[in-house]
Amino acid sequence: MTHSPLPMRVPAAGLPPRVRIHEVGPRDGLQNEKAIVPTDVKADFVCRLANAGLSTVEVTSFVHPKWVPQLADAGEVCLRLDDLPAGVRLPVLVPNIRGLERATAHGARRVAIAASATETFARRNLNRTLDESLAMSAEVVAQAKGQGMHVRGYLSMCFGDPWEGPVPLEQVVRTARALADMGCDELSLGDTIGVATPGHVSALLDALAADGLGADRLGVHFHDTYGQALANTLAALQHGVTTVDASAGGLGGCPFAGSATGNLATEDLVWMLQGLGVETGVDLDALVATSVWMAERLGRPSPSRTVTALARKE
Amino acid sequence: MTHSPLPMRVPAAGLPPRVRIHEVGPRDGLQNEKAIVPTDVKADFVCRLANAGLSTVEVTSFVHPKWVPQLADAGEVCLRLDDLPAGVRLPVLVPNIRGLERATAHGARRVAIAASATETFARRNLNRTLDESLAMSAEVVAQAKGQGMHVRGYLSMCFGDPWEGPVPLEQVVRTARALADMGCDELSLGDTIGVATPGHVSALLDALAADGLGADRLGVHFHDTYGQALANTLAALQHGVTTVDASAGGLGGCPFAGSATGNLATEDLVWMLQGLGVETGVDLDALVATSVWMAERLGRPSPSRTVTALARKE
Numbered sequence: 105m106t107h108s109p110l111p112m113r114v115p116a117a118g119l120p121p122r123v124r125i126h127e128v129g130p131r132d133g134l135q136n137e138k139a140i141v142p143t144d145v146k147a148d149f150v151c152r153l154a155n156a157g158l159s160t161v162e163v164t165s166f167v168h169p170k171w172v173p174q175l176a177d178a179g180e181v182c183l184r185l186d187d188l189p190a191g192v193r194l195p196v197l198v199p200n201i202r203g204l205e206r207a208t209a210h211g212a213r214r215v216a217i218a219a220s221a222t223e224t225f226a227r228r229n230l231n232r233t234l235d236e237s238l239a240m241s242a243e244v245v246a247q248a249k250g251q252g253m254h255v256r257g258y259l260s261m262c263f264g265d266p267w268e269g270p271v272p273l274e275q276v277v278r279t280a281r282a283l284a285d286m287g288c289d290e291l292s293l294g295d296t297i298g299v300a301t302p303g304h305v306s307a308l309l310d311a312l313a314a315d316g317l318g319a320d321r322l323g324v325h326f327h328d329t330y331g332q333a334l335a336n337t338l339a340a341l342q343h344g345v346t347t348v349d350a351s352a353g354g355l356g357g358c359p360f361a362g363s364a365t366g367n368l369a370t371e372d373l374v375w376m377l378q379g380l381g382v383e384t385g386v387d388l389d390a391l392v393a394t395s396v397w398m399a400e401r402l403g404r405p406s407p408s409r410t411v412t413a414l415a416r417k418e
Numbered sequence: 419m420t421h422s423p424l425p426m427r428v429p430a431a432g433l434p435p436r437v438r439i440h441e442v443g444p445r446d447g448l449q450n451e452k453a454i455v456p457t458d459v460k461a462d463f464v465c466r467l468a469n470a471g472l473s474t475v476e477v478t479s480f481v482h483p484k485w486v487p488q489l490a491d492a493g494e495v496c497l498r499l500d501d502l503p504a505g506v507r508l509p510v511l512v513p514n515i516r517g518l519e520r521a522t523a524h525g526a527r528r529v530a531i532a533a534s535a536t537e538t539f540a541r542r543n544l545n546r547t548l549d550e551s552l553a554m555s556a557e558v559v560a561q562a563k564g565q566g567m568h569v570r571g572y573l574s575m576c577f578g579d580p581w582e583g584p585v586p587l588e589q590v591v592r593t594a595r596a597l598a599d600m601g602c603d604e605l606s607l608g609d610t611i612g613v614a615t616p617g618h619v620s621a622l623l624d625a626l627a628a629d630g631l632g633a634d635r636l637g638v639h640f641h642d643t644y645g646q647a648l649a650n651t652l653a654a655l656q657h658g659v660t661t662v663d664a665s666a667g668g669l670g671g672c673p674f675a676g677s678a679t680g681n682l683a684t685e686d687l688v689w690m691l692q693g694l695g696v697e698t699g700v701d702l703d704a705l706v707a708t709s710v711w712m713a714e715r716l717g718r719p720s721p722s723r724t725v726t727a728l729a730r731k732e
Contacts, residue, residue, distance in 0.1 A: 109611075109613065110613075111578075111613050111615045111644075111646075112577065112578065112584035112613070112618055114618040116617035116653070117620075119617075264423075264425075264426065270426035297423075299423060299425050299426070299693075300693070301426075301428065301689070301692075301694055302430055302652055302694060303433075303693060303695065304425070306428075306430050306431075307428045328723055329727050330425075330689045331648055331683065332689065332690055332693075334648060334649040335649045335651070335652045338616055338649045338652055338653070339430070372644065372645035375644045375645070375646065376646055376649060378615075379615025379617060379618060380615055380617045408645065409642055409643060409644055413643045
C-alpha cells in the first residue's frame with residue numbers, strides 16, 4: 105500500500121505563520137465558466153467551501169445579468185446560503201451603486217469593488233476613462249462605508265495589460281493609492297493576464313510599501329496562465345503578504361481547452377502552505393472532494409494539479 | 419491589437435545571473451509517454467531543442483527495451499543527430515554496464531546514472547537493495563570516468579516515496595554523498611512524486627551544503643504532480659542552484675488524463691527566468707513551436723500552461 109500523499113511539513117524562514125485564503129471560485133470562477141450552474145448548486149458550493157475551512161468565500165457578483173448571465177441569480181444565491189460555520193466572511197462583488205443596493209437588500213455585509221490599473225482596460229471593460237471609473241468606485245465605496253460595510257478593492261492589470269503591455273509600477277501605485285484613499289479596507293492586486301514573475305511581484309510590493317501601502321492591507325490575486333501563480337505567491341509571502349486569492353479547483357478558465365486564464369487553484373496553494381507549515385484552517389481532503397463534486401456538475405475535469413492527483417488516489 | 423505576451427524583466431535580489439536548463443524531454447519525457455515515437459521524430463526533436471538554445475539535451479536511455487520499449491531505438495537516435503549547434507551537451511542515461519557499453523559504441527561522451535534515495539524504490543525499481551544498487555552504480559561511474567566521460571547522478575525520491583512517505587534529509591544526504599564519492603560530477607535531486615514544497619527544498623539544500631555538497635554541484639528535478647515545481651525551483655534558485663531539469667512541453671505524464679506525474683515544463687521555467695532576468699540562452703518562441711510540433715505527433719495538447727497560452731495566440 106502506498107503512503108498517504110501529504111507534503112512533509114518543513115517551514116521556511118521569513119514566512120507568515122498564517123495565511124487567509126480569499127476563495128473566489130463561486131464568483132470569479134463561475135463567472136468565467138461557460139456553463140450556467142443552477143442556483144442551488146451555487147449555494148451548496150459556497151457552503152461546502154466554508155465548511156472545508158475557507159474563512160472567506162466570495163459568494164457572487166451583483167453585476168447586470170446582461171454582462172454576466174452566469175451570475176444572474178446573485179440575490180437568490182445569497183438567500184439560499186445555510187449550514188454555514190460561525191464567523192465565515194461572505195463578500196459579494198458590486199460593480200456600481202445599483203449592485204450595492206441589490207447586495208444590501210440581500211443581506212451582504214462585505215462588498216468588493218473592481219477597478220483597473222490601466223486606462224485601456226478601464227475603457228474596454230468599464231466603458232469609462234480610468235479617472236471616471238475611479239470616481240464611480242469612490243461613490244460606491246463611500247456609500248458602502250456609510251453603511252458600515254467592509255470594502256475590498258480589486259485592482260486589475262497590476263502587472264501586464266493585453267493592450268498596453270507591461271504596466272509601470274508607479275501607475276499601479278497611483279491607482280492603489282486612490283482606492284486606499286477612497287476607503288477600501290483591503291486591496292487585491294490582480295495579475296489578470298497571468299504574466300507576472302516573482303521579481304515583478306517583489307518590486308510592486310516594495311513600491312506600494314514605499315507609498316505607505318504595507319502588506320497588511322494587501323492581498324494578491326494571481327492567474328496561472330503561464331504557470332507562474334504559485335511561484336508569485338511564494339514571492340508575495342516572502343514580502344509579508346498574508347491574504348491570497350484562489351479559486352477552488354482552479355475554476356475560471358480551463359487551461360487545456362483553448363482558454364488559459366485560470367485562477368490559482370486553491371488546492372495547489374493549500375498544498376504548498378501545508379508543506380511550509382503556514383496555517384490556513386483548510387481541510388484539503390474536504391476541499392478536493394468539493395472541487396471534484398463541482399467538476400462533475402460542470403462536466404469537465406478540474407485543471408488543478410493537486411485535485412487531479414488526489415482525486416486519482418481515491 | 420493586443421501586446422506581444424512576454425514577461426516584464428524585473429530581476430530579484432539574490433538569484434544567479436544565469437541558469438543552465440538540463441532538458442529531459444526526449445528521455446524522461448518520452449519514456450513516460452504511452453505513444454512510441456518514430457526514431458526520426460525523436461532525433462529531430464533533440465535537434466530542434468538544441469537549436470532553440472537548450473545547451474544540454476538528454477537524448478535517450480540505453481535501458482533494456484523490455485523495460486522501456488519507448489526508447490528501444492536509443493542507439494539509432496544517437497546516430498541520426500545532425501544539424502546541432504556547436505558545443506551542445508548530449509548526455510544519455512545508462513542504467514548499467516551493458517548500457518554504458520552501448521552508449522560508448524554510439525558515441526556518447528556524457529552519461530547519467532540513476533539511483534534511489536530510498537530502500538523501497540531501489541527494491542521496486544531496480545530489484546536490488548539500496549546498497550547493492552549503489553555498488554552497481556559505482557561500477558558504472560568508475561568505468562565511465564575511466565573513459566573520460568562526464569557523469570551525472572540522478573537521485574530519485576529525494577522528498578517523498580510512495581511507499582515510505584516523507585524521506586528524512588539525512589537519508590538523502592547519505593545517498594547523495596555516496597554518488598559524489600563514487601565520482602559523479604553532478605547530482606540531480608529528484609522529486610519523483612512531486613510532493614516537495616519550498617521549505618523542504620531549502621532544508622535539503624542546507625543539509626547537503628553542510629555535508630560539503632554545494633549548489634555548484636547540484637541540479638534540481640521537480641515534478642508538477644501537485645503544481646509545486648516552479649515554486650520549488652524558485653526556492654532552489656534562492657539557494658544558489660544554477661542547474662534546473664525541465665521537460666519541453668511538460669512531456670512525461672499528462673496531468674489531465676489520469677496521470678499527474680509530469681515534469682516541470684521547460685516553457686513555464688523559461689517564462690519565469692526571463693521575467694527574473696536570469697539568462698538561459700533559450701528562444702521561447704522556438705521552444706514553444708517545438709513543443710506544439712511534438713504535441714501534434716503525440717496526438718494530444720501539451721500540459722504546459724505557457725505552451726497552451728502562447729500557442730493559442732499564434
